[in-house]
Amino acid sequence: MSVMSMMIQVDELSEVFSDLTPIPQDDGPEPVCVIQYPTSFRLAYDYMRAIWKANEMSDRALRLTSLCLKLNPANYTVWQFRRRCLRHLGLDKARIQRDLDMTAVLGGSNPKNYQIWFHRRALLECHENLKDDFLATELEYIAHVFQEDSKNHHAWSHRQWFIKTIDDDDVWKNEIEFGTSSCTKQLIEEDPRNNSAWNHRWMVIHRGGKTPLALEVAKSEADFALDTGATPDPYNESPWRYLVGILREQHKRQPNPMLMREYEQKASNLRQVVTNSGQDPDTCAHLTFARIDLLEMIADKDSLGMDLADEHDTIRKKYWMLRVDQLQQKVSNLKA
Amino acid sequence: MPVSPSLLLQQDTEAEVAPFFVDLNKLKDDQLQHLRQTGLIGRDDTSVRLLREKHIEYLSQVWRRSLKQAFVSLDSSRPWILYWCLHSCDLLDGMGKIDETERCRMVSTLEHCWSPIAIVHPPVTRDDDLLYFCNAKEDETSELPAGGFGGGPGQIAHAATTYAAVLSLCILSTNLEYPKSARQAKALLTKVRIPLYRWMISMQTESGGYRMHDDGEVDVRASYTILCCAKLLNLATPQLCQDRVAEYIQSCQTWEGGIAGEPNCEAHGGYAFCGVAAMQMMGKLHLLDLPALTGWLVHRQMSYEGGFSGRSNKLVDGCYSFWQGGATAITSALYASEDKAEDPWLEHQTDDSLNFPLLFDAPMLERYILLCAQDIHGGLRDKPSKPRDFYHSCYNLSGLSVAQHCDSGEKVYGDPKQTRLGRTHPCYNIRVERVHAMLQQQW
Numbered sequence: 001m002s003v004m005s006m007m008i009q010v011d012e013l014s015e016v017f018s019d020l021t022p023i024p025q026d027d028g029p030e031p032v033c034v035i036q037y038p039t040s041f042r043l044a045y046d047y048m049r050a051i052w053k054a055n056e057m058s059d060r061a062l063r064l065t066s067l068c069l070k071l072n073p074a075n076y077t078v079w080q081f082r083r084r085c086l087r088h089l090g091l092d093k094a095r096i097q098r099d100l101d102m103t104a105v106l107g108g109s110n111p112k113n114y115q116i117w118f119h120r121r122a123l124l125e126c127h128e129n130l131k132d133d134f135l136a137t138e139l140e141y142i143a144h145v146f147q148e149d150s151k152n153h154h155a156w157s158h159r160q161w162f163i164k165t166i167d168d169d170d171v172w173k174n175e176i177e178f179g180t181s182s183c184t185k186q187l188i189e190e191d192p193r194n195n196s197a198w199n200h201r202w203m204v205i206h207r208g209g210k211t212p213l214a215l216e217v218a219k220s221e222a223d224f225a226l227d228t229g230a231t232p233d234p235y236n237e238s239p240w241r242y243l244v245g246i247l248r249e250q251h252k253r254q255p256n257p258m259l260m261r262e263y264e265q266k267a268s269n270l271r272q273v274v275t276n277s278g279q280d281p282d283t284c285a286h287l288t289f290a291r292i293d294l295l296e297m298i299a300d301k302d303s304l305g306m307d308l309a310d311e312h313d314t315i316r317k318k319y320w321m322l323r324v325d326q327l328q329q330k331v332s333n334l335k336a
Numbered sequence: 337m338p339v340s341p342s343l344l345l346q347q348d349t350e351a352e353v354a355p356f357f358v359d360l361n362k363l364k365d366d367q368l369q370h371l372r373q374t375g376l377i378g379r380d381d382t383s384v385r386l387l388r389e390k391h392i393e394y395l396s397q398v399w400r401r402s403l404k405q406a407f408v409s410l411d412s413s414r415p416w417i418l419y420w421c422l423h424s425c426d427l428l429d430g431m432g433k434i435d436e437t438e439r440c441r442m443v444s445t446l447e448h449c450w451s452p453i454a455i456v457h458p459p460v461t462r463d464d465d466l467l468y469f470c471n472a473k474e475d476e477t478s479e480l481p482a483g484g485f486g487g488g489p490g491q492i493a494h495a496a497t498t499y500a501a502v503l504s505l506c507i508l509s510t511n512l513e514y515p516k517s518a519r520q521a522k523a524l525l526t527k528v529r530i531p532l533y534r535w536m537i538s539m540q541t542e543s544g545g546y547r548m549h550d551d552g553e554v555d556v557r558a559s560y561t562i563l564c565c566a567k568l569l570n571l572a573t574p575q576l577c578q579d580r581v582a583e584y585i586q587s588c589q590t591w592e593g594g595i596a597g598e599p600n601c602e603a604h605g606g607y608a609f610c611g612v613a614a615m616q617m618m619g620k621l622h623l624l625d626l627p628a629l630t631g632w633l634v635h636r637q638m639s640y641e642g643g644f645s646g647r648s649n650k651l652v653d654g655c656y657s658f659w660q661g662g663a664t665a666i667t668s669a670l671y672a673s674e675d676k677a678e679d680p681w682l683e684h685q686t687d688d689s690l691n692f693p694l695l696f697d698a699p700m701l702e703r704y705i706l707l708c709a710q711d712i713h714g715g716l717r718d719k720p721s722k723p724r725d726f727y728h729s730c731y732n733l734s735g736l737s738v739a740q741h742c743d744s745g746e747k748v749y750g751d752p753k754q755t756r757l758g759r760t761h762p763c764y765n766i767r768v769e770r771v772h773a774m775l776q777q778q779w
Contacts, residue, residue, distance in 0.1 A: 026489050031445040032438070033414040034402040041408055049490055075412045077491040080551045118553040150341075151650065157601045164600065193342035195648040199602040202591050208600050210587075233340065237635065237648050245591035248628075285639075293631075315642070315697045319634040322671060322695065 006102050007066035010040040013047055016060055022046030023053060041071050048078065057088040066102060073106050079115045083122055091126045093133055099123055100134075104141060110148040117154045121161060131166050138162055150187060151196045160200065164208040175204040192229050198238045202245065212253040213246070219259075221246050226266055230287070234274050240290040243267070247294060257298045264294040285313040292323065299330055342649050349651050350640050352721050356707045360384075374712040384706045384750040386736075386757075390714030392430040395421040395729060399438050412487030415449055415500035418442060420730035422504050426767055427733050427757040431511060439508055439517030446501045447524055448489045453550075455482040455534050482534035484549075493535055494549040499561035502532075503766050506568055510773040525569065529779060533571045536562045544580030545598075555597040556588050560610035563617050564764055568774045572617070582620045585611045592648065593628030594636075603632060605646035605659040612663040613763045619678060621670060633664045634695055642700030643708070643719075644735075653718045654709040654728050657701055657735020662762040665742040668695045681742075681761050682775075685768050690742060698739040702749035705736045734760050 008016060023046055027034070037045075044067050051061045065082040068075060086099065100123060107116040124130060124138070139162075145155045163171060176184055184201035187194050205213065205221060213221065222243050229239020247263055250256055267290050271281035281287065285308060292304050305327065309320035360382035363371070371377045375387050397403075398421045403410075410417060422442070425431055457480050484493025485501035502525070508514075509521035539547045539562065546558035559581060566572040587599045588611055594603025595611035612629070615621040636644045636656065644656035669680050672692035677683045684690050709716045709732045715724030716732035737760040740748055748755070761768045 026448060028444045028448040028489075030441045031448065032399040032441050033417045033445065035407045035411055035414075036402050036405050037408060037411075038405055052490070072408050072411050074409060075487075075491070076494060076549055076552060077412070077486065080492060080549065083551060114548075114553055121553075122551070151647075153597075153602060153604060153647075157598060160600045161598070191340050191342055193340040193649040195650070196602050199590065199592070203600045233343070236340070236343075241592050241632075241648060249591070289631075289635075313639070315637055315639045315700055316634050317697070318693050319630065319695050322693070 006063060006098065007070060008060070008063040010044065010067070013043055013064075017047050017050065017064075020047065020050040020054065023049035025049070044068050044071055052081065057085040059089065061085050062089065066106075069106050073111075074113050074115055076115050079119055083119070086123075087126075091123070093127065096123045096127055096134075097137075100137075100141075110145060110152060112152065112154060114154065117158050120158060124162070124165075130162075131168055131171070135166065135171065146187070150191065150194055153196070156196045156200060160203055160208070163204070167207075172204060172207060176201065188228060192233055193236050193238060195238045198229075198242050202242065212249045215250065215256075215259075218246050218250050222263055226263075226270070230267075230270055231273060234270050234284050234287050237286045240267075240286045244290050244293045248297065251297045255297070260294045260298045264291055267291050267294065282307065282312050288312065296323075296327055296330075299327075299334055302327075345651060346649075349719065352719065353641050353652070353704075353708050356720060357703075358707075376710070376712065378751060378754070381751075384703075384755070386428075386706065386750070386755040387710055387712065387714060388428050388430070388754075390712075391710075391716070391729065391733075392425055392428055392433060392714075394711075394714030394724070395424050395430075395726065396433065398726065399434070399442065412491060412494075413497065413500075414488050415446060415485055415497045415504065416487075417726055418445070419500035419504045420726040422507055423760075423766060424726075424730045424733050426507055426770075427737050427760060429758060436514050436516050439511070439514055440520055442504065443508060443517055443520045443524055446485065446505060449485045449487070449491070449497065449501060450483060450524075450528060451486045451491060451493045452481060452483040452531065453493070453535070454479045455538050457534070480534055481531045482538060483528065483531040484535045485528075492549055494552070495539065495546065495558045495561040496548065498532070499565055502565045502568060503764070506766055506770055506774050510770040526779065529569050529571065532565065532569070533573075533576075536566060536571070536576060540576070540581070542580075544578075544582070544584030546581075556585060556595060556607045556610045556614070557597070559585055560614040563614045567617050568764065568771070570775070570777065570779060577618050582615060582618055582623055585615055586623055589624055589629065593625065593630075593632030594647075595624075595629070602647060605636060605644065605656045605663070608633065609659040609663045612666050616666050616669075616763055621666070626667070626670060630664075630667055630695065633660060633667060636660045637696050637701070641704055641708070642697070643704035644696075644701070651719070652704070654705060654716060654735070655718065655731035657705055657709075658731040658738065658765070661696060661701060661735040661738045662765070664696045665694055665738050665762040668692050668742070671695070679763075681759075681763070681768055682772055685759075685772060694739075694743040694746070696739075698743040698746050699749040701739045702736060702755075705732050705739075706750045706755065733757060734765055738762050 022043065025045065048064055048068050051064060062082065062085045065078050068078045086095065100120060103116055103119050124134060127133060142155050142159050145152055163175060184197050184204060187197035225239040225243040229236060247260060250259060267287060270287060274281040274284050288304050288308055295302050305320045305324040309317045313320065360377065372379060376385060378385055398417055425434065457478050459476055460474050484498040486492050486494055487497045505521045505525050509518050509525060512518050539558065541547060541554055545554040546562050547554050548558045566576050588596050590596050590603040592603040595608040596603050597607045612621065615624060638645055638652045641652040643652040643654060644660035645652050646656050669692055674691055680690055708720055711717055711724040716729040717724045718728055737757040740757060741759045742762065758767045761771045764771050
């Protein structure tokens with residue numbers, strides 16, 4: 001059954017719904033925020049209201065929702081009613097797949113609407129065996145959207161929910177390593193400034209949980225951030241934040257001054273990379289702030305913060321002065 | 337190695353914005369004359385102005401004329417359209433241009449967006465907040481009226497459109513110089529208050545997150561929009577604000593320090609605002625990892641452009657002036673060295689001096705908004721290459737208000753008197769005096 005046959009056409013409306021009286025929208029007298037609805041829009045929704053009044057959940061009602069959603073994919077009430085129809089008619093694997101296809105058509109190549117993505121999730125949630133039946137196609141669909149927009153926030157959230165719901169060892173591994181539908185390593189290599197990909201990597205390496213990484217894994221991730229992210233482009237904020245995130249997590253689990261010093265040193269070494277590219281390493285504010293964060297964890301007094309406040313990151317002057325103050329307090333408290 | 341696509345986009349954006357950062361003192365006479373004609377600078381000097389009348393004119397069309405066909409994509413967001421324009425006019429001190437008839441029409445339209453439902457309520461136990469469950473019975477299941485505001489007539493209750501409708505009604509009901517519409521707005525709020533509470537409770541999930549609508553998505557926006565309505569209508573009961581509500585928001589704080597829509601997702605300005613404001617309204621902001629949150633927030637301000645971006649390595653966008661600027665303003669309150677007030681923006685209503693610094697660079701943000709976000713024909717936008725719209729008008733202006741009012745002693749960018757907006761409350765995003773009036777209401 002083709003996707004288009006799932007949708008009623010405007011010129012079919014009066015025939016297919018000849019037994020129903022279309023109900024106009026009741027905005028009350030002299031409303032505000034009035035939209036100039038095209039005739040087709042008005043007619044489709046007038047019949048939708050008639051269907052709702054009759055509380056009819058049928059195949060023709062479903063086909064009408066497709067038309068109404070084509071006209072306004074953000075109408076969450078129509079989406080919710082569509083799901084009621086689907087449940088009433090029975091949601092087997094075939095129907096789920098057809099509706100996923102329909103949703104993909106309605107969404108376009110780069111859907112940024114909540115309802116489209118939630119509908120996919122709601123459909124998939126109804127199915128027991130996601131890994132066998134929908135893993136490949138769903139990951140392919142998401143990867144397809146990433147081709148249009150590698151930072152589509154909804155697509156990433158959907159992928160995170162999907163992977164976590166399946167919660168399978170091989171799937172987790174594929175999200176990190178190079179594979180045809182893998183994400184993080186490939187996307188980070190394509191664009192090390194793709195912060196969404198870094199976020200996904202964090203989530204995957206933690207298997208969607210909050211348990212701190214084992215030390216060896218943490219070091220491996222910290223090295224990845226430095227080597228693949230910061231070294232080619234020290235001005236890229238994402239890998240520095242990732243590095244600090246990984247190390248802060250270790251520090252909270254159990255303070256490890258040696259680890260902090262080791263990576264502060266590695267960060268510091270990257271100043272040479274900046275110099276080699278012909279720039280003044282002091283201007284690389286992200287490198288400096290990473291060093292500040294790491295040094296702070298071992299309560300090491302430094303003057304780096306003032307340098308950022310006064311010269312190299314002046315837009316954040318108030319913040320850096322606050323940090324310097326706090327650090328001085330912390331150091332003097334320790335000494336007391 | 338090929339250049340990062342993100343870096344290229346960032347460079348393009350800086351290039352797009354650069355021509356707007358003219359040094360006004362270095363312009364030739366004919367260029368200055370042109371800018372004077374648009375109203376961007378004054379007659380007597382070169383300080384930058386806010387195109388107040390043009391913005392009000394642009395925003396007023398929403399109640400004076402109908403919106404063109406393309407707006408069908410916002411057919412499920414009509415209370416939003418009203419709130420964006422009404423609140424913006426309020427900040428611009430343009431409420432005097434809206435008459436009783438128009439206001440009553442607004443109340444009536446919102447009334448037609450009210451979506452009642454019956455909620456099946458299980459037997460009440462001694463721990464329940466009996467006041468609000470009113471007629472709920474002790475031994476049996478009862479059906480009680482509930483409801484919320486939808487995106488339009490016949491649309492089911494939705495947390496975001498409820499928020500927009502409630503905020504609009506708060507603006508109208510506290511405008512006592514227009515008694516007829518104020519009474520009608522208040523009457524509508526009174527009518528919907530308890531049913532709304534029942535609906536809000538029914539949206540709470542096991543995880544502590546709230547759903548946006550029946551059979552809808554759960555994310556941090558719902559936590560904020562529902563809590564905000566509850567606070568304004570004095571419905572923030574222990575059950576609505578129980579521990580798991582804060583715990584859910586805490587679980588949305590990410591490794592970057594910012595807040596995501598759901599656990600495991602990417603930290604993002606819109607959700608950061610929702611999470612921070614919701615926690616602040618519950619008095620639990622200190623439960624978040626503050627150093628991480630603050631560090632992330634301040635880094636969202638772009639060094640060159642001065643405006644904010646929504647996520648790391650993404651582009652500046654005028655709407656984040658409020659989402660990120662507001663979140664930073666709220667977070668700044670926790671760095672007050674003396675007694676931390678429950679609501680510092682209410683306590684310092686008439687006096688602009690808050691006892692804590694605003695942690696972002698307010699003049700740089702104001703500069704971005706005034707020079708890059710204003711459309712010379714009226715309305716505000718994401719960035720110069722994007723068209724104006726009501727949403728961006730609202731959030732650029734709200735961000736401008738936060739920058740002007742939450743920053744004690746800082747010199748404002750632009751003509752200080754001419755650009756001055758009303759004072760928005762960074763948590764609720766309506767004027768502080770209106771929040772104050774709502775919190776004083778007897779229901």
